[in-house]
Amino acid sequence: MTQAADIFRVSRTSYVRVVGVVSAAHFVSHYYIILLAPLLPFVRADYDASYTEIGLAFAAFNIVSAVGQTPAGFLVDRIGARALLVAGLLTGAGAFIVAGLVDSFWVMVAMFAVAGVGNTVYHPADYALLSQHVPSDRIGQAFSVHTFAGMLGSAVAPASLLVLQAQWGWRGAFVGAGALGIAVAAVLLATRDNAALRPKSVSTRANSDHAMGGWRLLLSAPILLNLVFFVLLAMISAGLYNYSIVALGALYGTPVTTANAALSGNLLLSAIGVLMGGLLVGRTTRYATVATVGLVVMALFSSLMAQSDLGTLALIAVMSLIGLFSGIIMPSRDMIVREITPPGSFGKVFGFVTTGFNIGGIVSPLIFGAIMDHGSPRAVFLAVAAFCVVAVLTVGAQPRRLA
Helix, strand or coil, rough: CCCCHHHCCCCHHHHHHHHHHHHHHHHHHHHHHCCCHHHHHHHHHHCCHHHHHHHHHHHHHHHHHHHHHHHHHHHHHHHHHHHHHHHHHHHHHHHHHHHHHHHCCCHHHHHHHHHHHHHCCHHHHHHHHHHHHHHCHHHHHHHHHHHHHHHHHHHHHHHHHHHHHHHHHHHHHHHHHHHHHHHHHHHHHCCCCHHHHHCHHHHHHHHHHHHHCCCHHHCCCHHHHHHHHHHHHHHHHHHHHHHHHHHHHHHHHHHHHHHHHHHHHHHHHHHHHHHHHHHHHHHCCCCCCHHHHEEEHHHHHHHHHHHHCHHHHHHHHHHHHHHHHHHHHHHHHHHHHCCCCCCCCCCHHHHHHCHHHHHHHHHHHHHHHHHHHHHCCHHHHHHHHHHHHHHHHHHHCCCCCCC
């Protein structure tokens, strides 16, 4: 059974344009997620706010994003991904411009909640556009470029925002970030008459919705397994990104500079791995096998870090390899979801399963924080390994496709 992209096949120029503009939107989404972190000291000093009060902005953004992403997916399938993506970009951009221009802490917090509304559309709209309009033999590479663009947005944000802050203050940085979103939205609007970004026929969507239903599809076992899979991947990443440095210091006395170098290697190789994974899924349909091998390798290396003081070079190498394999599995992760998604339901399904990122982000600090509070830094890496193993089980239980 082929997806809608095979039915409504477009030229190479058209689908490359789709990948480019959707990846640009994903770049913006990650840029906005990082926005407050590098500017936090300046915002806090300006408003004389506590860290807890500043945390309300983070909380508002993430809670609204988590709650609204699945409904946004339903809207994507109903009225079209492109329109929702433009609306999301403009909503986020407008919110940050208002937060920069209005001198009120509580307005800023409210605008982060509004930006969370805009953030809800990115995953369902992006994956819907790519799944509908990129040919099946290129979709894996498209997913990898899309993921890489998000990583690039996260990487570019801190330095560029600090440059803007140095020139125009943190408020100017907020406004500049808003201008970026408006620019990408304008590119999307400029493609209005391009067939590559027109929504597919209403009849196809209606038939799909009639066949599977809305929430009945999302609450089916295969989709719930993917939700759990995404939660586990988020917890694996959170454990390594947020707690590896303190855990290595407590466990082996690893210097902060060494642990940071290892984490940097992990992040760099993860980005490279995403691109490698995109090439790999273009040459195989064994997505579950790719994900399983990657997770097993990650579990083994994480267990090795728990048991042995590897020394500087070996630690950096092991952390980098974990990052490489975590990146390699990402396009396969997306292909696994696409394989079981009926045509016309990409928005709601990807919107639902990627909510796992938010759930994992909420749960992981409670788990890993408790581990460190109880003086068990070794268990940080063992927990990461355990989550990898459980993730393998969710992958192994996946069917090829829903009927």
